[in-house]
Amino acid sequence: MHRFQRIIRSLLMQIAAAVVLLISIAAALNDWKPSTDWGHWRLGHKTDLEFLTKNNLTVTFGSGAPNFDAVTRAEFDEAMAKAKAFNKEYHDKGYIVLRYLSTSLNGRSESNQDQPQKHQINLLKFYNERWQDFEDYLGPKPQQDPTNWITVHPDGSFPHYRYAPYGQKTTAGFETWGCPDNPDYVRFMEGKVRAQAETGIDGSYVDWTHIAGGTCYCDYTKQNFVAYLKKNLPPQVGERKYGTSDYDGIDLPQKRGDKFWMEWIIYRGHVVAEFHRRLRTVARQYNPHFMISGNVYGGFGFGPIAYDAAGNMEMLGREGYDDFIYSEIQEFLDTAPRKNEAGLKITNSPALKFLTAAAHGKPVIVYATEITPPIFPNPTEKCLSGMAQINIAEAAANHAIFREKRETPPGATQIYGFLSANEKSLLGAQLTSNIAVLTSLHQYLADELSFAFSASRVLADNGIAHTMIVEDDLHSGKVAEFDLVLVPYLPLLSTRSQQALQRYVENGGTLVILGNSGVKDEFNLPHEQIALAGLFGGKEYPAKLTEKKVGNGRACYIPLAIPASRFLIPAKEKGEFTTFGPTMANVFADIPEGYTRSRIDPALREKLDAVEEQITKLLDGRVTRLVDRRPYVEITTMVPDDRSRMLVHLVNYDVTVDGEITPAKNVNVQVTLPKGKKAKSVHFDGALAQMRPLHFASVKKGTAQVIRFQADEVQIYGLAVIELE
Template sequence: MPERTDRYEWLRKARLAIVEAPFYILNLEKQTFDAEEIVDRVEYCNANLIRLGAARSYAFFQSKIAPLAPSLQGRDFLQEVIQAAQPRGIKLIPYIQSGYENNILYQQHPNWVERLADGRPMAVGRPEEVHMCWNSPYREWKISVIREICANYEVDGMYLDGPTYFGYCYCDYCRTKFGAEHHMDIPRQEDWHDPAWQAYVVWRYEVLASVLQDICDAVRSTRPGIPVINNNITYFHERCRRESRIPEILTRISDGMLLESHRTHQRLAWHRVGQNAKYGYATGKPLWMWWEYTVGEWSFTACSPAELRLKYAELLANKAAPGVFPFDVVGRAPQGLDALRECFGFQSENEARLFSAEPVKHVALPYSRQTAEWYGADQPDERYTATHTGLYRALVHNHVPFNVVLDPDLSDAGLAGYDAVILSNVACVSETQAEAIRRYVQKGGGLIATYETSLFDERGHKRGNFPLADVFGADYQASPTLQVRGELAPGYAILENRQEWVMWLEEPIRGGNPHAVAYIDVPPRAEVPFQTGVEGAVVPVGKHTYVRVRPGAQGAGCLRRPSQRSQPLGDPTPYPGAVTNTYGRGRVVYFPADIGHDYSQVRVPFLTTILQNALEWVSGRPRPVSIQAPTSVEVQLHTGPDRTNVYLINFTGDSIEPRDEVTQVARLREVPVQVAVARPVKQVFHLNRKETLNWKMEGGRCSFVVPDLDEFAVISLEFAD
């Protein structure tokens, strides 16, 4: 993780109200807006920062450059809100739309627009908006608008919704610039084996980085001392690549970033909110995240108080500053505002306790952008991101505290201090990274690796063997496909057209390509430490490798050949289902199967048991926190010089599908918790209830019971002086 800077520490502690310019979303002729009343509501909710829509297709300030919002009617909404917020100590950062603009600008400058390969303008999908190309004079035009705001308004920062491409651009500006730098035209077909296509993808990243640098330079020279925050949307690579928003690149330039978490709007599971937050925290820069205020696409209907509290807690526990979006500027849902007031009030009252501790370094789970890019190729989220998501879910379900780390963290400094590292099919690993991992294990670090980890170099070129084969205790042989010898065996067979079912045939049908599943056959006796609780089980897996166990390492179980549903198990292979090894002072478990991807598809309890047992074995110690609670309770552990904070988030609610709004959680009572501590404990304080809990020390672990758990609780173990 990059070294943190405290220059803009207030960004990390933000209680953010994201105020869209009301002229943009409502009819001014039917609704009047008073800046003082809007800021009254912001203050009522205990927010300390406003992100205000100032330039969104139209200018909502008196610009001499950008087209003014038709409904502005002579007002300067940006100045009105600044004047209302400043006396109350509420900071304000304007929102600047960065890339997509209204048709007025397009009609004035049609050659500035991004264009598809067939020459058509690139539409955004919103009414009257198109996407402008940053290689055109649009770049200088947008920077002039930003300079205008910085020069004329007392803003506390600058927020960019981007910069971004909207897709692969073939405008004359891009073709000319790319041709001059690479001496070729932009490729017309996406081909990840074509060096020209690879060069074009990387070039787009460089263009966006240079745009952001130009914007930051303009802000810093016009109004020195204010931060620039940009929107990176998500860490999921498919969208990052399409829009050229690679957070690891852009956060080297900006002072902070925002990531979005459209939980109900995009039908996302709860863990995706935390995933985005942990990823953003790994960049080392201050992180804001959306905290959805409304239900789905309905902009004027607030979520239930329970849903709002859960979203807030998930972000706070994973070190993101929650930004409520869109803030209720007209007070249509008082129960929502009351829930915001409660959450932000909790944060304000406990700021010193909450922000004096950072996530404990127990397990590192790398997210490898280079693997998503070059190994993932045309399906990055399916081929790679899914495996990271699966391991993320499994660790949360097992109540294991962990951190996400990034490619640069696969280094001596980045891995130092962790009890264990999980390389979940981190396929693309450089020689330098492999050496750092080797040294980490040799010095006593624990390692779990899966599937094709390290089988490819950092640009996706396949090697003949793992460079970490000596660490894994296994040599690569092959990556078999999940097919049944090119035919459909008797049983529930699907014909080649996959539309007609044939049941209990006496002869196989030739030429089919059925769905098949492989299995790990676990011996009935515990041959290796992590088999406890799964002896004799048959564990289903998907993608897997065949490996040969090296002398000194130990194979566990065996992989069976793929078989169809409703058919006998495939024959045993001579290849192990897992390999354990000791390397230097460290312990290693290598799983030939891509168990992270498997868990992302189907939650198989055996996999969580195997993973937890393997973690405890390779780390050589019990987990730093343990609770007796359902897997629907998430646990995060933060520690600092004077305290350790335990976050408990209770997702045991009444929603069934990800899109369902949670209206009520099942209250859990008498939840036992144990926390490993290295210092004497003075007090165990329940921040929500504002009361001290009874506790006892035994064997270096502090035990206490949380009386009841609704949406969330934060328990602070305060150390004696």
């Protein structure tokens, strides 16, 4: 009996020792924690140590789990072991490793001219023959096969996409997409992301962050949309807006103008965001620091893509959803930052400022233009180097990371070396200014105009440093950081948001309101009383430009009449750009055709120029700006939380598609320092060389300290570091 007890005790001790060992191993694995500081992220497109070292890169693409339907279980286990070893090797060398994760369902039709059929998806064979081999990841085989997961149009047909490299023909392969309302599809994707997390990679960017336009009309979506309405559309609002609160009896809306259309497109974005949140939750059970990002295409603007394809960056950027943002914002050469053949500045800075605002300081990766032939007509080394540098510079100046693909020319190596040498200054820095432009995708989802992106473009063209904020920032306290907030015609603003802006003014802020902002509530119904109009003493806005002192601050109203043209910009139609969605140029004016490619309606630009003049006047010179007009130079600023320094970024867009750079000479810069701070020193370089001390002059304007200095030359990217005390 005693001998038996000793044996049991010994076994228990061995088990306990094994558990301790396993815990120790797990702890060792979990010691690695990736940096999430934008200033550290420089992304390399291939996992080659010589390449990464040469280019001073810190983030790369690791080895992930194979697709379940592409391998046997034995092959899967072998690949997982190799992936874990590979990723550990790169972690041991200090690299952050990310991985692509697709949400699409792939298949192959007879030819690239055929209409794909549901039974042609590859996953169907896996479901029928090998699902049981992966039940530990996927759970029991669902009753409905994967052909039932596909997003569908009202008539039951489904969308698809055929990929081809630029300039080449498509093949018989196709992609379609699962519905994030379908629990079987979601469970399958949870298994995929779990496998990715188990390899030890630091995160995945989830491709096809969307619900294709015109979908999904499956039974699960109908059920979930009704539940969403019951939770988010109060019965009295439903009655007032649509004449019913019997949501169980509604038909799903199919087009603009149908009942519940606005709620439908908001709901679709909500579903995508919640899908990401679920993937993140599952992945973090196996890798506690795992990061999720979507991949939202922004070539037609982030308002139109939220409207048509459910990629709502403001939802995805919230805490607990995406941990970093990855976005394709390219439209081939139409979006390549530069001076174009007509002498116009092509800039993505409004879009980048928005992404940074939506991400709330988390890293933002942009794939803006593929620096590779045949997109570029004359891809010499000079061309590729110039284009790489302007893309990287534009991203860095707006708190983003540019992703190169296939080509890393010498110009890229040079600017990466400069960013690496100055990483200590970049770490912890957040894009900021004393001027903020309030943006809101909610306007687009209500088929309303708004002009945040165009206002950003005009401010940048006038040499004014600024940043963007989103509606969530009105309620987090962040709005209090700014001396002035511009509301650039936002017709929909909830009472809560308007009251937050009222408090901002009363506490000392300056508010500039363009047009009849906030005349409607978040449900797109008229306010009985416009809270913001109350700043000027009435229930409605005044008829002319009006300034008024309110509490400790000031409010300024600038009238804006919306013409019959709605400031719309004649633009190419779908199919003339890419296959990713409609331009929606017939609905919205605040689109890249205007703010990226400098085609803002002249009457609107004139009004926005007047807004810039009013901002400068209201701040009485307390503006960070280029002192002299520079049509191709933009300025942005950053400050870390400890306010120990201030960064000033200068980007010179005077570079052609052939790589011809015209340096900006003797650029005079004025910088408004953070409240209570003085400049101790200024160091600058505009040639990607060594930072050097720079003379500056200081003057006090009210309670703020303002300094001026001259940057002798900015080739493409200039950086000034102001030490504060």
